[in-house]
Amino acid sequence: MDVISLRNISISFDGEPVLKSISLNIRDKEFITLLGPSGCGKTTTLRIIGGFTKPDRGDVFFDGQRINGLPPYKRHVNTVFQRYALFPHLNVFENIAFGLRITKTPEKVVRQKVGEMLSLVNLSGFEKRQSGALSGGQQQRVAIARALINKPRVLLLDEPLGALDLKLRKEMQGELKNIQKRSGITFIYVTHDQEEALTMSDTVVVMNAGEILQVGTPEDIYNEPRNAFVADFIGESNIIPGVMPADFAVDFCGGRFECVDKGFEKDEPVDIVLRPEDLTLIEAGNARIHGVVRSVTFKGVHYEIIIEGMGCMWTVHSTDYAAVGTEAGLEFEPFDIHIMHKS
Amino acid sequence: MAPEKLVRRFWESIRHIKTFIYRFYVWLVLVFFYAPIFVLMVFSFNNSKSRTVWLGFTFDWYLQLFKDETIMHSVYVTLVVAVLAALLSTVLGTAAAIGIAGMGKRQRALIMNVTYIPVLSPEIITGVSIMLLFVWSGLKLGMLTLLLAHISFDVPFVILSVSPKLRQLDPHLFEAALDLGAKPMSAMRKVILPQIWPGVITGMLMAFTLSVDDFVISYFTSGPTSQTLSITIYAMTRKRVSPEINALSTLLFIVVLTLLVIVNLRQSRDNKQPQRKEEDVR
Known part of the structure; x- marks a missing residue:
């Protein structure tokens, strides 16, 4: 069952085509990675799924329903932003609780759910910390917990590990994969790091210059690259x-x-x-x-x-x-x- | 004494004289600025109508201020107009700043320049042109016109105070709030407003100060029953010569000075804050 389908999506910024009629089906509960060099349109694709950018042409389907005009706050999709975008005036607890506060959830439920999320991302005991006083890796985890608390069907991650050092990045790769398996949520992951894409994904989508070049399992992409660009980009x-x-x-x-x-x-x-x-x-x-x-x-x-x-x-x-x-x-x-x- | 030592002594004394001249000059400037105000303040406590001879200390002039109906009415007008103008221009200016922040580069540059024009243009031109607009549109000069005029010159200062705060924001904060289910207005209230709040408050204090302080524009846009303090002081100097003026001016000066000090302190603190945060992360 496809949770998200993109049909012939095109968009240009200032006359520059950024996506050239791309189509993509994303299966429920899979870890799918959009991989490509910067400027290939992968982040734009993610923003279209999140509802932050409207495509010039083409349709977005969620569970078979067309959601082109649906604003972000009505989509069952949550996002982990590139530089986390934590709310600086709120502490860790309130950052994670934000989505629940919007729906006026009773205080008892809020406490319980935030507690669960904190232990999921290994940050129990950090409730009262201000987001500015956390390390990059910790901010990253808060951003993930905040996005997961609404129990979205799909989680969008825009180069979430880009700002971390190599060792921490490796650790977080494993943790993200675990969280994805345990929560059963579809992860759509954007990165330019081919090694990261191969390690974590069920499906890799290789993009360049606004086009999808190849979709397949990491093994397929590595062993049977469809053209010279894919072969060169993947290893x-x-x-x-x-x-x-x-x-x-x-x-x-x-x-x-x-x-x-x-x-x-x-x-x-x-x-x-x-x-x-x-x-x-x-x-x-x-x-x-x-x-x-x-x-x-x-x-x-x-x-x-x-x-x-x-x-x-x-x-x-x-x-x-x-x-x-x-x-x-x-x-x-x-x-x-x-x-x-x-x- | 060895000649090198003498030479060194000579240059040293030259340097001392130089520092002295620099300092003396600064003090001279300050004296020119503040001596008249200082004299005015001292004579507001003089137990005589004389403005040249000191005849002992008194609070009488201050007490008389509070008995003078004209003055008390103008205090009332000044405060009402300043408070309302500050509140309304803060709402308008903050909304405008948020709108400007969402514009494209070229549009934003254009609007910001337009915003600067009233700040830089001579007050008398602003005052006369606003008065002409009111006369042309048939509005009777009074409290309302005064308020409208004050809002119009306050708004740019609020925009200029809020805009830098918006520029410091992570551009994804608003989207993150929407993403988590907040409707646009609620995202504004819960995420953007708390971030720019210091700038909003500083802008509001600034607007209040400017309103209390203003003479020229008020002079052209107020009616006979809606005179502000500065206009009353001006009128008093033409009719009767009374030390009450000294007392009133002293009070006004101290109020405006205090507000300006607060605004300046807030601004320098606001500008320091983002740097401190970056250090924390490291």
């Missing part, structure tokens, strides 16, 4: 131009390679993706792909090695070391080759 890739002479065969770098893809036109020009971690370093002598090592960078778990050869720069992630200036060869298996239509 590092070597993208090489080639031609498909027949099913299960592809020509690039002056050679014919076996692959597992089929269904392309005969001699169709394609982009070939080879992930850096799928390439293995071997002796240069008997390798079909070989070149000169141009740089080696230590990355912790592996070395990032750049090899120049066969008219390309190859990025390799390997636990083996190769000295700069030496000859090196590359090897890969047929299923490591991902083939995409030219975009």
Whole structure:
């Protein structure tokens, strides 16, 4: 069952098209991430679902009902804003209770529900603190508790972890995922961080320049990127131009390679993706792909090695070391080759 | 004595003289500003009608003020007009500031400049033009016209006092309130107003002060039965020469001065607040 559907949504700001007729279905209770570089229209999409921005054309459906003109305060959708937007004149308790105060909930119920929310986000005992006296991570949790207390069907999160440091971000990723599972609320999450998107989501929507490029599970998006942009944006890739002479065969770098893809036109020009971690370093002598090592960078778990050869720069992630200036060869298996239509 | 030492002494004394001249100059300016008011205050306690000879201390002139019906009536007019003008211009000015904050960049710049014009233009022109408007529209000059005129010159000051507060706001606060179920008016009342409240109060005090203080515009827009204090003082200086004027002026001066000090203190405190908050977060 789709909780939210977008149909042919278009919008421009000052004559600049920001969304170009996008359509998207969001299933109930899923964790869906809108992923893309800044300016791709992901935040605008979120604001249209929240009711803060009206699309120029197209429809928004909630549970099958058209909600285009419905103001934010009548939608069963709540938002965690990018810089939290906590109310500075209220303490933690009153910030979280805000939604209940609006509906004139009895004091006893307010106390009980705010208490539940505080323990959900691990902030029990912080009731009396002023929002200005909290750390970034704590403000973040208050913002989440405040948005969840109205029991929305859908929670919108606009780069909620953007302002946190790396360690805290990792912790919060796990916590958010837990909260989503426990509460059974649909999360629509906006980020430009591909690693965050892959870690947390059930579904990833890759966007660029106002268009949706690909929708799929994190595995699908990573393993079967639909075009060069997606491949490049989701993790590092070597993208090489080639031609498909027949099913299960592809020509690039002056050679014919076996692959597992089929269904392309005969001699169709394609982009070939080879992930850096799928390439293995071997002796240069008997390798079909070989070149000169141009740089080696230590990355912790592996070395990032750049090899120049066969008219390309190859990025390799390997636990083996190769000295700069030496000859090196590359090897890969047929299923490591991902083939995409030219975009 | 060694020659270098002498030279150093020489420059040192030059520096001392320089500081002395600077300080002397500042004091001179202050004396020019405040000596007349100081003399006026001193002679408001003089036990004589003379304005040059001191004949002992008295409170009589102050007591007589309260027996003078004309003066008491003008105090009443001044306070009623100032309070009403302050309240109404605060409501209008705050609403205007919120509207201006929601405008686009170019529109906002235009409106803010229009707002500045009455603040900068000569009072006499504002006064005469408002009077002409009332005469043209057939309104009889009196309490109402006085009030309208005061509101019109108070509103820009309220806008200028509230606008900076709105600029400091997180632009998503209003949306966050709507998101949590608050209707627009209730979001304004529960979230935006508490944030800009210090600016609103400062604007209201400012408006009140300006109303009490105003002479020129009131002179042109008040009727014979609605004279403010400053107009009464002006009229008194033309008819009878009485030390009551000294007493009345002293009181008015002290009231306005106190209000201005409060407004200034509030403004400098308001400007400090956001910085302090940022430090807290760090």
